[in-house]
Amino acid sequence: MAYGAQKPPAWYYIVAVLLTVWDAIGCYFCYMQFKLGAEAMGPATAYDRALYASMPGWYNVCYALAVGGATLGGICLLVRSAWAKPVFLVSLVAIVVQFGYLFATTDIIAHKGFAMVVPFPAFIVAVAVFALWFAGFAKRKGWIT
Structure with a gap:
């Protein structure tokens, strides 16, 4: 277990727990x-x-990497490990590849409509970007090492 030089404030742990729970829920839905x-x-x-049957096998691997990596990143935050940032980066890349492939190679938006399909994936990307930023912020503050 790694401990940073600076003790993080209580809200740091609240954010870390919320991110970890969010990502664990993602693991459940992946399963x-x-x-x-x-x-x-x-x-x-x-x-x-x-649509599901047409997805290549790597698509599910990408999904597992996205949510599993994010969950691991949250755990890294909880134990104050600087591994959080690179793990969140891998997760974000997997998310972008996953949704990029879905939107670029299928007709899901045309079939179901933009408002029905895009907002939740956009929220997922926003949370992943926030998690990556937060890990970098925590590293700069010395809360994770």
Whole structure:
């Protein structure tokens, strides 16, 4: 366990716990998608089933890397390890690849509509960018080493 030279404020731990819980929830949904496929988010349409079936195998690996990496990054924050930043970076890259592939190579936006498809992935990217920034901020403050 690594400890920084500076003791972080209480709110640091609140943020670290919230990020870790958020990412652990992502791991749960990843597991459910592996287990249930297109039905993971409830009853799937024929379009959803065909879309999921058309995804390459690496897409699920990318999903697991995104949420697993982010969860590990949150744990790194909790134990005050500077590994948080590179792990969050790997997670963010996996998220961008995952959603970039989905939006660039499928007709999901045309089929379901921008407002139905894009906001939640955009929120996920925003949280990942925040986590990466927060790890860098914590490193600069000496809270993680």
